[in-house]
Amino acid sequence: xxxxxxxxxxxxxxxSSEGPIHFHEWAGDSWIVLFSHPADFTPVCTTELGYxxxxxxxxxxxxxxxxxxxxxxxxxxxxxxSDINETQNTRVNFPILxxxxxxxxxxxxxxxxxxxxxxxxxxxxxxDPTKKIRLTLTYPASTGRNFNEILRVIDSxxxxxxxxxxxxxxxxxxxxxxxxxSLQDEAExxxxxxxxxxxxxxxxxxxxxxxx
Ligand code: BEZ
Numbered sequence: 001x002x003x004x005x006x007x008x009x010x011x012x013x014x015x016s017s018e019g020p021i022h023f024h025e026w027a028g029d030s031w032i033v034l035f036s037h038p039a040d041f042t043p044v045c046t047t048e049l050g051y052x053x054x055x056x057x058x059x060x061x062x063x064x065x066x067x068x069x070x071x072x073x074x075x076x077x078x079x080x081x082s083d084i085n086e087t088q089n090t091r092v093n094f095p096i097l098x099x100x101x102x103x104x105x106x107x108x109x110x111x112x113x114x115x116x117x118x119x120x121x122x123x124x125x126x127x128d129p130t131k132k133i134r135l136t137l138t139y140p141a142s143t144g145r146n147f148n149e150i151l152r153v154i155d156s157x158x159x160x161x162x163x164x165x166x167x168x169x170x171x172x173x174x175x176x177x178x179x180x181x182s183l184q185d186e187a188e189x190x191x192x193x194x195x196x197x198x199x200x201x202x203x204x205x206x207x208x209x210x211x212x
Pocket of ligand 1: 043044046057142190
């Protein structure tokens with residue numbers, strides 16, 4: 001099934017390294033980073049899961065839960081977690097779904113016929129507390145993902161959900177933002193952005209990040 005931005009993330013029940021997970025119930029009111037990797041005991045995946053574990057505090061600050069998935073069985077995940085902890089100097093602190101029957105891989109279209117046979121590609125789904133899909137990413141097997149970029153997008157989504165702004169190229173939390181083109185009422189602009197704005201063009205209006 002092709003999943004698109006704004007779709008409701010499909011619900012599922014599956015085994016995980018931290019016990020059975022009923023996805024929507026488990027997600028609760030959190031944002032979710034659901035990410036698949038091709039296989040346990042592979043080098044790039046080992047670094048990715050280790051790095052994700054180290055981002056625990058960053059995820060917590062943003063009300064985000066991480067959930068990894070591959071089609072490896074539970075026993076393999078448990079052995080691999082020990083390896084990740086040892087080699088990456090961390091403790092895996094999020095569940096890894098053991099999707100041996102491909103329930104999740106099928107629902108989220110994570111096995112691509114022209115990529116690795118029978119293995120989930122590197123996908124990322126960012127899902128908001130209403131269960132809407134807000135970001136999708138697909139990476140090649142040979143390229144580890146940039147998890148700081150995933151945090152950056154979550155920062156942008158959480159900001160732009162509450163203020164009439166969008167975030168420009170390479171924006172980082174604290175940088176200037178752009179006022180959405182649909183906002184034209186100067187009284188509302190003055191009230192929302194008391195520090196003013198710089199209109200480089202009528203359609204390109206930069207303002208200090210409003211929640212700082
Ligand atoms: C890795 O995680 O290192 C990897 C997995 C599949 C193919 C190539 C690399």
